[in-house]
Amino acid sequence: MNVLRTVLSEARLVAARDLRIEARSRVVVDQILPFAVLVLVLFGFALDADHRTLRTFAPGLFWVAVLLSALLAVQRSASVDAADGTGIALRMSGLSPVARYLGRTTAVLVQLLVLEAVLVGGLVVLYGVDVDDWFLLVVAGVVAGVAVAATGTLYGALASGLGARETLLPILVLPVLAPVLIGATRAFDDALGAAAVDGWAWTGLLTVAALILTMVGASAHGVLVED
Amino acid sequence: MATEPTSPDTTPPGAGRDTTGSRGSRLLGVVTLVGLAVLVVLAFVVTDPDVRIHPTSGEEFGQFDAVRMLYVHVPLAVMTYLAYGLCAVASAGVLIRRTPWWDVTAHAAAEVGTVFCGLVLVTGSIWGRPVWNTWWEWGDVRLMSTLILFLMFAGYLALRRTTGDPRASSRRAAVVALIAVLDIPLVNRSVEWWENRTLHQQSTLGDLKIEDLTLFTLMLGFLVLGMVLAWLLLHRFRVGWLERAALEHSVAAAIIERRAETPTSEVHRAVGEAGDAGTAAGDRS
Amino acid sequence: MTHVGYLIAGWGITLATLGTYALRVVRRGRNLSTRVPDAHRRWLEDQGPEGA
Numbered sequence: 001m002n003v004l005r006t007v008l009s010e011a012r013l014v015a016a017r018d019l020r021i022e023a024r025s026r027v028v029v030d031q032i033l034p035f036a037v038l039v040l041v042l043f044g045f046a047l048d049a050d051h052r053t054l055r056t057f058a059p060g061l062f063w064v065a066v067l068l069s070a071l072l073a074v075q076r077s078a079s080v081d082a083a084d085g086t087g088i089a090l091r092m093s094g095l096s097p098v099a100r101y102l103g104r105t106t107a108v109l110v111q112l113l114v115l116e117a118v119l120v121g122g123l124v125v126l127y128g129v130d131v132d133d134w135f136l137l138v139v140a141g142v143v144a145g146v147a148v149a150a151t152g153t154l155y156g157a158l159a160s161g162l163g164a165r166e167t168l169l170p171i172l173v174l175p176v177l178a179p180v181l182i183g184a185t186r187a188f189d190d191a192l193g194a195a196a197v198d199g200w201a202w203t204g205l206l207t208v209a210a211l212i213l214t215m216v217g218a219s220a221h222g223v224l225v226e227d
Numbered sequence: 228m229a230t231e232p233t234s235p236d237t238t239p240p241g242a243g244r245d246t247t248g249s250r251g252s253r254l255l256g257v258v259t260l261v262g263l264a265v266l267v268v269l270a271f272v273v274t275d276p277d278v279r280i281h282p283t284s285g286e287e288f289g290q291f292d293a294v295r296m297l298y299v300h301v302p303l304a305v306m307t308y309l310a311y312g313l314c315a316v317a318s319a320g321v322l323i324r325r326t327p328w329w330d331v332t333a334h335a336a337a338e339v340g341t342v343f344c345g346l347v348l349v350t351g352s353i354w355g356r357p358v359w360n361t362w363w364e365w366g367d368v369r370l371m372s373t374l375i376l377f378l379m380f381a382g383y384l385a386l387r388r389t390t391g392d393p394r395a396s397s398r399r400a401a402v403v404a405l406i407a408v409l410d411i412p413l414v415n416r417s418v419e420w421w422e423n424r425t426l427h428q429q430s431t432l433g434d435l436k437i438e439d440l441t442l443f444t445l446m447l448g449f450l451v452l453g454m455v456l457a458w459l460l461l462h463r464f465r466v467g468w469l470e471r472a473a474l475e476h477s478v479a480a481a482i483i484e485r486r487a488e489t490p491t492s493e494v495h496r497a498v499g500e501a502g503d504a505g506t507a508a509g510d511r512s
Numbered sequence: 513m514t515h516v517g518y519l520i521a522g523w524g525i526t527l528a529t530l531g532t533y534a535l536r537v538v539r540r541g542r543n544l545s546t547r548v549p550d551a552h553r554r555w556l557e558d559q560g561p562e563g564a
Contacts (some may be wrong), residue, residue: 248538356518459534
């Protein structure tokens with residue numbers, strides 16, 4: 001019990017630090033958020049911008065925009081510690097790798113949730129979408145966000161320190177997140193009334209995925225960071 | 228990694244082993260080629276096309292001659308799973324045992340497996356065109372998971388090609404491979420739910436009368452492609468081993484060369500030994 | 513025989529790809545062998561620092 005409490009408080013420390021850095025640098029708010037909205041806008045242009053088409057495809061377009069933005073957020077999170085030897089300082093700090101992983105993942109998750117909230121606003125305004133089931137929307141959004149943050153943080157650490165990190169991260173992460181994309185889109189289909197599917201069943205699958213990915217991430221992170 | 232660098236190799240050329248072949252692998256290669264020839268003959272000439280009569284309309288239906296593709300497509304798929312399974316086991320070995328053998332095996336299995344996986348997708352697509360009337364079917368579980376498996380291991384191979392500390396990159400690659408394999412059940416479940424019907428249920432092995440010659444040819448396909456897999460794995464493993472050795476050897480050779488260029492006094496000075504600090508080195512090239 | 517084009521394409525691509533890959537691996541092996549001392553070329557005989 002004590003160990004768990006220590007890990008959680010250490011994780012909170014790391015998360016708070018990452019979020020403080022973001023609050024000061026505002027990279028997510030100034031750069032990644034606008035990028036996400038831009039993706040939605042581009043889809044509007046590409047699909048010939050009629051509300052009916054956009055409403056039908058809104059869930060899928062939303063999650064593609066989230067995934068692409070998440071890649072940027074994860075790159076950013078991983079690069080913060082690459083500079084100035086802070087990565088080494090963190091490793092020497094005595095914080096457990098699991099705590100560092102959970103803290104970093106939490107910080108990325110918070111940023112993703114902000115992103116998702118703004119994008120839902122984008123869907124309502126730009127695509128004329130009506131939300132049928134807010135509760136399902138929020139739960140599915142949070143759970144899928146956890147899955148994306150957990151996977152992204154692990155692979156961000158994995159690709160760090162390598163020459164081709166920016167181009168490597170997407171091809172490593174996105175195939176693994178394919179089931180999350182499928183599940184999240186189906187859940188949002190139900191929540192937005194775009195298709196007759198069982199959104200809660202899909203959310204259940206997403207929860208399982210999120211749990212597995214987080215556990216795998218926590219255990220693998222220690223291995224990677226050992227070097 | 229090398230302790231004391233040894234002097235460059237003085238074995239006269241041709242005296243040692245200068246290919247990855249061996250008597251055993253050459254024998255395996257010959258048997259494999261013969262087996263492939265027999266398989267082709269059986270698949271194209273000896274076996275019958277899949278023709279069935281509809282019970283009510285009396286029309287002919289079935290895959291007709293397209294079924295001959297399955298004699299190579301299905302064995303390729305099985306060998307892909309074997310290769311990737313081996314990669315996963317070897318990757319676990321990298322993390323647990325950390326000897327080079329596991330690492331070279333994992334890399335070799337991943338590379339050969341990806342070649343086979345690509346072929347599964349291509350032959351499957353070519354088979355699907357006449358049978359399902361489409362080159363690609365999004366709702367099919369097996370097709371989706373094979374595609375995602377292929378993409379994940381393409382990422383693995385890209386990761387392997389990046390430069391950096393080989394020990395670290397072998398551990399990272401091992402994590403990627405293990406997650407890839409663990410992700411597959413998740414992919415299967417989500418695609419299954421996504422499309423309740425799957426085309427793979429339509430014209431498949433379940434429908435075919437798999438007996439006698441069809442069964443034998445399929446089994447032969449497994450055997451022959453298994454031998455192809457074994458042969459490729461063996462050679463690719465040896466190449467991987469050589470790559471590691473070449474890297475270490477080139478580092479060792481560079482150290483020797485550098486030492487040969489540098490007078491002893493400067494070496495002492497460089498490592499901070501007393502007595503020679505400030506003394507300029509003799510002339511060097 | 514029906515679907516001949518597809519069959520030739522499918523089997524042809526398979527055999528050609530496997531053959532080409534095999535040749536590339538063997539050629540890579542030959543090139544690398546020239547750069548490595550004989551004692552370290554094979555796993556089973558390698559007396560290097562890490563051994564087997």
